Amino acid sequence: MxxxxxxxxxxxxxxxxxxxxxxxxxxxxxxxxxxxxxxxxxxxxxxxxxxxxxxxxxxxxxxxxxxxxxxxxxxxxxxxxxxxxxxxxxxxxxxxxxxxxxxxxxxxxxxxxxxxxxxxxxxxxxxxxxxxxxxxxxxxxxxxxxxxxxxxxxxxxxxxxxxxxxxxxxxxxxxxxxxxxxxxxxxxxxxxxxxxxxxxxxxxxxxxxITPHSKAAEAIEQVLYFTPKPKKIELALHLLRNTIKGNILIFRRTKYGVDKLEKTLKKNGYLVDSIHGDKSQNTRQEALQKFKDGQVNILIATDVASRGIDISGLDAVINFDIPNVPETYVHRIGRTGRADKQGVAYSFCSADEKMYLADIEKMLGEKIQVDESHPYPLHPKAKPEVHKKKGSAHKKGRKSAASKKNKKRWYQ
Incomplete structure (x- = not known):
C-alpha cells in the first residue's frame, strides 16, 4: 500500500x-x-x-x-x-x-x-x-x-x-x-x-x-563483552582500532563518565563529541549537528539522548555501561538498525552489572551472544566491587589531639 x-x-x-x-x-x-x-x-x-x-x-x-x-x-x-x-x-x-x-x-x-x-x-x-x-x-x-x-x-x-x-x-x-x-x-x-x-x-x-515492546530490533546484531570495570576504556580503544568502524553512538550512565571517556578518546586522536544534561541546549544541538554532518564520527551520550535522536546511517551503538532498566537497553540499541538497515550493538558488562544483564536477557527472551576473543576478559569468579566508606581515624566519641591542644580550659 x-x-x-x-x-x-x-x-x-x-x-x-x-x-x-x-x-x-x-x-x-x-x-x-x-x-x-x-x-x-x-x-x-x-x-x-x-x-x-x-x-x-x-x-x-x-x-x-x-x-x-x-x-x-x-x-x-x-x-x-x-x-x-x-x-x-x-x-x-x-x-x-x-x-x-x-x-x-x-x-x-x-x-x-x-x-x-x-x-x-x-x-x-x-x-x-x-x-x-x-x-x-x-x-x-x-x-x-x-x-x-x-x-x-x-x-x-x-x-x-x-x-x-x-x-x-x-x-x-x-x-x-x-x-x-x-x-x-x-x-x-x-x-x-x-x-x-x-x-x-x-x-x-x-x-x-506493532511489535512486542520487549523485542529488540531484528536488524540489530548484539554482541556482549565481559570485562572488569577498570578495563572498559582499554576495551573500547581496542575495539575502535580493530573492530568497530563508522558512525558510533556510545552510552554511559553518568555525565562524569561521558566527560571522562570523551577526554580519553580525544587524547587518542578520535573525532568525538558528547551530549548530556549539564550541557546547554545550544552546545547539545551543535554536538548533534557535527555528528550528523560527519565532522565527528563518535558521539557519547547519557540516556537523555537514547530517545528521539534520528540519525540516519548509524553503524553501531556501544553500551559502555549496562543500563539498570531493561527497556532502556532496547531504546539505546534502537538508535541503530533503523529503517531495516543492519546495525550492531556492543555491550560491556562488568561483574557488578551481571544482574542488570540478567534482567535484559529475561526481557528479550534470549541470551546475547558473547565474544571472548578480546584481551581484557573478566575472570569467571570475579565478584562485584564493594565500595566501603572510609571511617574516621579516631575512636568514636574521642577528640583529636589537635582539638584538645587548641581548647582553652577554665582550669589552666
Whole structure:
C-alpha cells in the first residue's frame, strides 16, 4: 500500500515524494486512518518505526482546510508534548518537512534557552505547537499560550515522560485543553502507569501494537563483552582500532563518565563529541549537528539522548555501561538498525552489572551472544566491587589531639 491509498491530500503527498517516502510503515498504515476518523488512539511501537509521521501526517491533513486563517488570528489547534528538547526539535523538523506545501505554521518551545524569542513566535500565530512540559506550563503561567482551541493532543514517548517525572505536568496540560479534543498517546513500552494515564485521558481508544515492546530490533546484531570495570576504556580503544568502524553512538550512565571517556578518546586522536544534561541546549544541538554532518564520527551520550535522536546511517551503538532498566537497553540499541538497515550493538558488562544483564536477557527472551576473543576478559569468579566508606581515624566519641591542644580550659 502507498501513501496515496491513505487518502492524504496532494500537498502532503508532494512533500513525501520529495523526501523519497513511498510506502507507509506498519505503524503509519494502521494509525493514520484512525486519526483521520477522529478517534483516540494508543500506540505501542519501537523507536525507529516511523511514529512521528503516524501522527504528523493526519494532523496536517485534518488542519489543512483551515490553514489560511490570518497569521495573527491563528490559534493552536494541535499540541504535541515531548519529554526531551532533542525529540521536540526533531518532531518540529518533521512537521515542517511534511507540511512544506501547506500554510500551516508550526513552532517548538522548550527550556534551557531564553523564553522571549519563543513568546515572539507564539504571538505571530501558530497552528501546531510542539513543547516540553515545563516550558509550556511556564508560558501558560505568563499568559503567553492559549490552549482553549486545541483539537488534537499528542503525548509522545509517554513512558519516558512518566519516567522523567512529568506525570503531574502532563495531567495539568491535558486539563488546560478543551474536553472535546482528540487524544493520541504513543509509547515504546506500556508499563502500568502509562496504561493508567491512558485510561484517565483517552476516550474509548483504538489500540495499536506493532511489535512486542520487549523485542529488540531484528536488524540489530548484539554482541556482549565481559570485562572488569577498570578495563572498559582499554576495551573500547581496542575495539575502535580493530573492530568497530563508522558512525558510533556510545552510552554511559553518568555525565562524569561521558566527560571522562570523551577526554580519553580525544587524547587518542578520535573525532568525538558528547551530549548530556549539564550541557546547554545550544552546545547539545551543535554536538548533534557535527555528528550528523560527519565532522565527528563518535558521539557519547547519557540516556537523555537514547530517545528521539534520528540519525540516519548509524553503524553501531556501544553500551559502555549496562543500563539498570531493561527497556532502556532496547531504546539505546534502537538508535541503530533503523529503517531495516543492519546495525550492531556492543555491550560491556562488568561483574557488578551481571544482574542488570540478567534482567535484559529475561526481557528479550534470549541470551546475547558473547565474544571472548578480546584481551581484557573478566575472570569467571570475579565478584562485584564493594565500595566501603572510609571511617574516621579516631575512636568514636574521642577528640583529636589537635582539638584538645587548641581548647582553652577554665582550669589552666
Amino acid at each position: 502507498s501513501f496515496k491509498d491513505l487518502q492524504l491530500n496532494k500537498p502532503i503527498l508532494k512533500a513525501l515524494a520529495e523526501n523519497k517516502y513511498e510506502n507507509p510503515t506498519p505503524v503509519q498504515l494502521r494509525t493514520i486512518p484512525l486519526v483521520l476518523e477522529k478517534k483516540d488512539v494508543i500506540v505501542s511501537a519501537q523507536t525507529g518505526t516511523g511514529k512521528t509521521a503516524a501522527f504528523a501526517l493526519p494532523i496536517l491533513q485534518i488542519l489543512f482546510d483551515r490553514q489560511d486563517a490570518p497569521k495573527k488570528g491563528k490559534k493552536i489547534k494541535a499540541l504535541v508534548i515531548s519529554p526531551t528538547r532533542e525529540l521536540a526539535i526533531q518532531i518540529e523538523e518533521n512537521f515542517k518537512k511534511y507540511g512544506k506545501h501547506t500554510n500551516l505554521r508550526t513552532t517548538v518551545v522548550y527550556g534551557g534557552i531564553p523564553i522571549e524569542p519563543q513568546i515572539e513566535r507564539l504571538n505571530k500565530g501558530v497552528d501546531i505547537l510542539i513543547a516540553t512540559p515545563g516550558r509550556l506550563l511556564d508560558l501558560h503561567k505568563q499568559d503567553e499560550v492559549n490552549l482553549d482551541y486545541v483539537e488534537v493532543l499528542v503525548l509522545d514517548e509517554a513512558d519516558l515522560m512518566l519516567d522523567m517525572g512529568f506525570i503531574d505536568d502532563v495531567r495539568k496540560i491535558e486539563r488546560l485543553c478543551t474536553r472535546e479534543k482528540q487524544n493520541l498517546l504513543f509509547s515504546a513500552t506500556m508499563p502500568l502507569k502509562v496504561t493508567e494515564l491512558a485510561k484517565d485521558i483517552l476516550n474509548h481508544p483504538e489500540r495499536i501494537e
